[in-house]
Amino acid sequence: xxxxxxxxxxxxxxxxxxxxxxxxxxxxxxxxxxxxxxxxxxxxxxxxxxxxxxxxxxxxxxxxxxxxxxxxxxxxxxxxxxxxxxxxxxxxxxxxxxxxxxxxxxxxxxxxxxxxxxxxxxxxxxxxxxxxxxxxxxxxxxxxxxxxxxxxxxxxxxxxxxxxxxxxxxxxxxxxxxxxxxxxxxxxxxxxxxxxxxxxxxxxxxxxxxxxxxxxxxxxxxxxxxxxxxxxxxxxxxxxxxxxxxxxxxxxxxxxxxxxxxxxxxxxxxxxxxxxxxxxxxxxxxxxxxxxxxxxxxxxxxxxxxxxxxxxxxxx
Amino acid sequence: xxxxxxxxxxxxxxxxxxxxxxxxxxxxxxxxxxxxxxxxxxxxxxxxxxxxxxxxxxxxxxxxxxxxxxxxxxxxxxxxxxxxxxxxxxxxxxxxxxxxxxxxxxxxxxxxxxxxxxxxxxxxxxxxxxxxxxxxxxxxxxxxxxxxxxxxxxxxxxxxxxxxxxxxxxxxxxxxxxxxxxxxxxxxxxxxxxxxxxxxxxxxxxxxxxxxxxxxxxxxxxxxxxxxxxxxxxxxxxxxxxxxxxxxxxxxxxxxxxxxxxxxxxxxxxxxxxxxxxxxxxxxxxxxxxxxxxxxxxxxxxxxxxxxxxxxxxxxxxxxxxxxxxxxxxxxxxxxxxxxxxxxxxxxxxxxxxxxxxxxxxxxxxxxxxxxxxxxxxxxxxxxxxxxxxxxxxxxxxxxxxxxxxxxxxxxxxxxxxxxxxxxxxxxxxx
Numbered sequence: 001x002x003x004x005x006x007x008x009x010x011x012x013x014x015x016x017x018x019x020x021x022x023x024x025x026x027x028x029x030x031x032x033x034x035x036x037x038x039x040x041x042x043x044x045x046x047x048x049x050x051x052x053x054x055x056x057x058x059x060x061x062x063x064x065x066x067x068x069x070x071x072x073x074x075x076x077x078x079x080x081x082x083x084x085x086x087x088x089x090x091x092x093x094x095x096x097x098x099x100x101x102x103x104x105x106x107x108x109x110x111x112x113x114x115x116x117x118x119x120x121x122x123x124x125x126x127x128x129x130x131x132x133x134x135x136x137x138x139x140x141x142x143x144x145x146x147x148x149x150x151x152x153x154x155x156x157x158x159x160x161x162x163x164x165x166x167x168x169x170x171x172x173x174x175x176x177x178x179x180x181x182x183x184x185x186x187x188x189x190x191x192x193x194x195x196x197x198x199x200x201x202x203x204x205x206x207x208x209x210x211x212x213x214x215x216x217x218x219x220x221x222x223x224x225x226x227x228x229x230x231x232x233x234x235x236x237x238x239x240x241x242x243x244x245x246x247x248x249x250x251x252x253x254x255x256x257x258x259x260x261x262x263x264x265x266x267x268x269x270x271x272x273x274x275x276x277x278x279x280x281x282x283x284x285x286x287x288x289x290x291x292x293x294x295x296x297x298x299x300x301x302x303x304x305x306x307x308x309x310x311x312x313x314x315x316x
Numbered sequence: 317x318x319x320x321x322x323x324x325x326x327x328x329x330x331x332x333x334x335x336x337x338x339x340x341x342x343x344x345x346x347x348x349x350x351x352x353x354x355x356x357x358x359x360x361x362x363x364x365x366x367x368x369x370x371x372x373x374x375x376x377x378x379x380x381x382x383x384x385x386x387x388x389x390x391x392x393x394x395x396x397x398x399x400x401x402x403x404x405x406x407x408x409x410x411x412x413x414x415x416x417x418x419x420x421x422x423x424x425x426x427x428x429x430x431x432x433x434x435x436x437x438x439x440x441x442x443x444x445x446x447x448x449x450x451x452x453x454x455x456x457x458x459x460x461x462x463x464x465x466x467x468x469x470x471x472x473x474x475x476x477x478x479x480x481x482x483x484x485x486x487x488x489x490x491x492x493x494x495x496x497x498x499x500x501x502x503x504x505x506x507x508x509x510x511x512x513x514x515x516x517x518x519x520x521x522x523x524x525x526x527x528x529x530x531x532x533x534x535x536x537x538x539x540x541x542x543x544x545x546x547x548x549x550x551x552x553x554x555x556x557x558x559x560x561x562x563x564x565x566x567x568x569x570x571x572x573x574x575x576x577x578x579x580x581x582x583x584x585x586x587x588x589x590x591x592x593x594x595x596x597x598x599x600x601x602x603x604x605x606x607x608x609x610x611x612x613x614x615x616x617x618x619x620x621x622x623x624x625x626x627x628x629x630x631x632x633x634x635x636x637x638x639x640x641x642x643x644x645x646x647x648x649x650x651x652x653x654x655x656x657x658x659x660x661x662x663x664x665x666x667x668x669x670x671x672x673x674x675x676x677x678x679x680x681x682x683x684x685x686x687x688x689x690x691x692x693x694x695x696x697x698x699x700x701x702x703x704x705x706x707x708x709x710x711x712x713x714x715x716x717x718x719x720x721x722x723x724x725x726x727x728x729x730x731x732x733x734x735x736x737x738x739x740x741x742x743x744x745x746x747x
Contacts, residue, residue, distance in 0.1 A: 012521075091637055111639035112523040113593030132641070133523030172523060195520035196528070 003302040007119045007126040010135035011176040019177060023145050023154070026291065026298035030145075033069070033294055042301045043072035046103040051093075052129070053079040053109040058264060058289065059129055059139075063106045066296035072104065090114060091121050098122040103307075104300055107131075112169075125303040127296075130169055139263055140173035142295040144181070146288045147218055150259050155182045160212050160254070162188040163222035163244060163271050164233075166195045170263045171222055175201055188212030189244060192233045209244050213253040221246055221262045224271050237270055247273040251282070259284045318342045319739055320361050324369035324700065328690040329376065329673035339374060340364060341696040344738035348692055369700055372733055375672045376688045377409025377697035378653060379443075379679035381470075381499075381577060382553060383628040384646070385411070387433060388426070389418025393718045394630035399650065400438025401715040404743035406651040407699030407732045408626070410441040410687060412679070415452070416474035422447040422458045424466040431467055439742045441697070443469045443685060448487050448498060454478040457487040464496055469683045472499035472553065475600050475645075477535060479505050481542070488546040497549045497683065502536035502560065503601060512641050513602045518587050524640060529557035529604060536560045540567045543574060551682060552576040555621055556601050558611035565620055575682050577623040578612050580649055584656045585609070585722060595636045595643035596722045599627070613665050616674055623682065624674040626653040630718030648716045652723050658703050658730035668703070696739035705731040 003021050005013065014022075032038060048067040052060050060076065067074040079093070088096075090109075097105065098121070105126045107115045112132030119126040130136040148154040159178055165171045165187050178185050185203040187194065199205050206212030213219060224240065234240045246260065260276060260283045268274040277283050319341040326337045326349065338356060340347040341364075350356065380403070386394040403411050413430060415421035421430055427444055434442030446468035450456045453476075460471060471491060477500075478484040491498045511527030513519045519526035536552060540563055543550045555564065555576045567574045581599050586606045590597045597603060604612075615621040629646025636643050649656075657675065660666040672688075680688030687695050711724040735743040 089634070089637070090639065109639065111641045113641075114639035116593055117637075117639055131523075132639075135523070169523060172521070196515040196526065197517040198520055200517040201520070 003306050005303065005306060008137055008299050008303060009116055009119060009126065009128045011137050011140050011173045011180070012135065014137075014180070016180050019141070019144065019181065022141055022295065022298050022302060023148060025301065026141070026145050026294040029294035029297045030291065033290070038069050039071065040069060041071040043067060043070035043304060046072045046304060047101065048072040048074045048104040048106065048300070049097055049102045050074065050076045050106045051079050051097070051108070052077070053107070053114070054130070055080065056108055056129070059108065062289070062292045063129060063296050066293050066300060067104070069293070070297055070301060072300070090118060094118045094121050098124070103304060125307055127299060127303065132169065133167055133172070134169055135173045136169040137173050138292070138296050138299060139170045140177040141299065142288055142291040143174055143220065143261060143263070144177055145291045145295055146261065146284050147259070149287070149291075150284055151217060157217040158184045158186070158215060159218040159220060160186040160188050160216045161220045161222065162209065162212065162246065164193045164224045164228060165189050165198065165222070166193045167225060167228065168222050174220065175203055179203070186212050186216065190234055193228070209250050210253045213250060216254045217258055219246060219251065219254055219258055219260050221260065221272050223263065223265065224267060241270055245269070245271055245273065246276060248276060251276065258282070261285065261288060264289070317739060318347075318364040320356065320364035320366045321369055321374060321698070321700070322356060322366055323371055324374040325371065326690055327373055327375035327668050327672050329669050329677040330689055330691065332669040332673070334373075334668055339698070341736075341739040344696055346690070346692055346694045346696050349690060372700055372702045373668065374698055374700050375668070376676040376690050376694070377699050377735060377737070378407050378675045379410040379412065379683070379685065379688055380408045380628065380650065380653065381412040381623060381625045381679050381683070382414055383411040383626065383650065384414045384416060384630065385430075386417065386630055388429060393632050394716055396433045396437035396442075398715060398717045399628070400440045402648070402650040403438070403440045404735045405715055405732060407654045407701060407735050408440065408650050409697035409699065409735060409737050410443055410685065412443045412445060412469060412683065414474055415445050415447040415472065416476075420447050420451050421445070422450050422452070424459065424462045427463055427466045427468055439737050439740065441737060443683060445470045445472050445499065447471065448473045449478060449483065452476040454480055454483055457483070457490060460490055460494055460496055464494055469685070470497040470499045470551065473501070475501045475503075477501055477503050477505040481538065485542050485546060488542055488548040488550075492546050492548040495549065497551055499551045499553050500539045502532050502539055502552050502555065504531040504534040507531040507534070508601070511602065512598060513590060514587050514604050516587070516605060518590070522590070522593065527602065529559050529608060532557045532601060533560040533563060537563050540572065540574065543567065543572050544570070547573070549573045554579050554582065554601065554627065555615070556582040556604050556612065557608045561611060561615055561620060568620070575622040575678070576620070577625050578616065578621050579625055579627040580653045580656045581627065581647055581722060582609065583612050583616065583624065584659050589722065593640040595638065595640055596647060596720050596724065598640060598643055598645050599647055600645040613660055617666055617670060622674065622678045624653070624657060624671070626650055630716055631720045632718055636720055646720070647722050648714065648718055648720055650716065651714055652709065652721055652728070654699070654701060654732060655728040655730040656723065661703060662729055696736055698736045699732055700734040701730060701732045703730045705729065707731060
């Protein structure tokens with residue numbers, strides 16, 4: 001198979017073959033990451049810049065480790081404190097960095113579509129590490145790999161995505177990916193946290209947690225941002241936990257062998273019961289973090305290879 | 317100067333006809349509208365300069381309500397000179413200018429400035445609007461009487477909705493006593509705050525802050541209730557959603573003095589045109605669904621929506637080359653209003669007299685301007701165009717200083733051949 005994408009901006013542009021290719025390669029990197037000597041040299045001599053316009057610890061660390069394990073020279077730019085604050089536009093920042101000839105730009109931005117805009121202006125591969133409420137493709141891919149390894153397949157599964165769908169780029173990327181791989185996707189949450197016309201996305205929408213979790217193979221919880229709990233979207237934290245927080249009782253409606261996922265960071269006692277999150281028989285939350293590094297290594301390698309296989313200037 | 321425009325197809329929006337004929341112009345007015353069989357060799361036309369229209373279409377010039385000229389304050393985006401050039405090339409013979417400049421046109425002095433600059437810098441007619449409230453802040457009404465004496469044709473806070481209903485109610489009451497036209501921007505301001513697109517499947521997919529089209533209906537219904545109470549003359553600047561139409565229909569049936577406009581962009585584009593976050597398609601209110609667009613076209617055809625405007629809003633590259641949420645709203649439209657409107661003619665939805673009723677006749681009537689007619693005694697503000705001439709729009713060729721058109725690279729059909737203001741050719745510039 002040939003992975004031809006110039007950038008990884010979203011799941012929207014990937015085919016099922018692309019997705020399988022990324023996951024297959026990532027599987028190999030899981031093995032490498034578990035070995036004693038974790039070093040590859042696929043990206044040796046290449047420069048990776050992580051531009052995070054929004055705070056992130058785990059995603060940034062994951063991308064940094066992924067790059068370093070493949071031998072890239074990794075640089076982190078804390079964009080919060082940078083020239084953006086001095087009034088420089090996103091495009092000027094991009095052009096400035098572009099002039100330093102990076103090979104990979106990993107970008108997170110608080111505004112939907114900002115990473116697409118940036119990708120138009122630079123001539124290296126751009127990896128979307130989350131843009132606004134739009135997409136977070138590597139999160140969906142690492143979730144997919146986790147599911148595939150836990151369930152032995154990534155099709156014909158029933159998967160419930162629960163919580164704050166409206167503000168979640170993780171949910172959007174997962175809806176697209178799981179749909180492309182022919183799974184049944186259910187969305188569960190209060191109507192104030194559902195995007196408009198989301199039922200047009202080939203998903204089933206549930207407002208009741210127990211109904212929504214009925215016989216599912218996978219329960220994917222989403223983080224509820226603190227600022228949404230103040231009565232604007234839901235009445236209170238405790239009412240939310242009561243109606244939508246995942247606990248053993250609600251989980252009992254899912255299949256017995258159903259797994260529990262969470263993209264992190266978790267709010268224990270808000271969207272998920274702490275004991276459940278730590279239950280190694282149900283929770284794959286730690287595996288998700290592990291898969292994250294492998295998936296990001298695979299994405300970066302495939303993007304770099306796709307670039308190398310094309311002559312300069314004919315990228316489309 | 318006397319001119320005889322021969323061999324044309326004359327579009328008369330009042331009569332709703334297209335007929336072959338000629339137009340005689342004298343002293344800046346239409347001296348006579350002549351049929352195909354009229355004797356053009358008559359002695360009284362001997363001294364007229366003759367222009368053969370080559371069988372193309374001649375219509376009353378477009379009167380565009382809501383042009384932002386950006387002068388004073390943002391002359392790097394547009395000036396009276398460049399807007400005038402763009403208007404002439406687009407068949408717009410009267411620009412009804414918006415007050416949302418820097419500073420706001422909210423005093424007789426700033427209005428005088430706009431009028432004077434317009435008179436000096438362009439041959440296109442300028443009909444200035446003034447703000448309804450000082451600094452468009454929605455708190456205190458402007459000196460409506462003085463402004464009307466100075467030539468303000470309407471009062472509008474642009475897309476700043478007057479949220480304080482008491483202020484709006486008083487301003488409308490005062491305007492009624494002057495017989496002034498109040499132009500509203502129907503939008504529930506809290507619902508639409510921060511929205512970049514219309515809510516729905518597309519907005520959800522793109523993860524953009526969105527507003528329901530119902531916000532427009534709610535805004536319109538509030539304004540119409542106040543119109544009912546105050547009996548003011550009212551014009552809704554842009555209706556863009558089907559949900560708002562029943563309220564408009566009811567108000568008209570109840571005999572309120574109400575008219576409504578629609579921008580050319582809402583008639584020819586829909587929300588999906590935004591595609592991959594293309595900021596040139598970010599307008600206010602946001603582009604709607606295809607169903608809404610079709611409803612707007614039907615409303616223009618039926619006359620429920622009275623006026624088509626360009627909502628010409630120049631924005632420089634810097635304000636548009638930003639993430640979609642942060643990018644400025646608005647699109648230029650003076651040069652593209654006619655070819656874009658002709659899309660609706662070519663699709664068989666609107667005939668040419670209907671288009672010019674909405675672009676020329678109705679705006680003139682609403683603003684009590686003497687124009688928009690193809691009849692004896694009307695000002696000789698005319699546009700000659702070929703509705704079939706195809707071209708591909710290149711935004712760099714636009715005469716506006718700002719090039720933010722959503723039609724860049726698109727196939728268009730319909731080109732302006734000549735424009736006349738008061739019988740004088742303003743496009744192409746006379747050699």
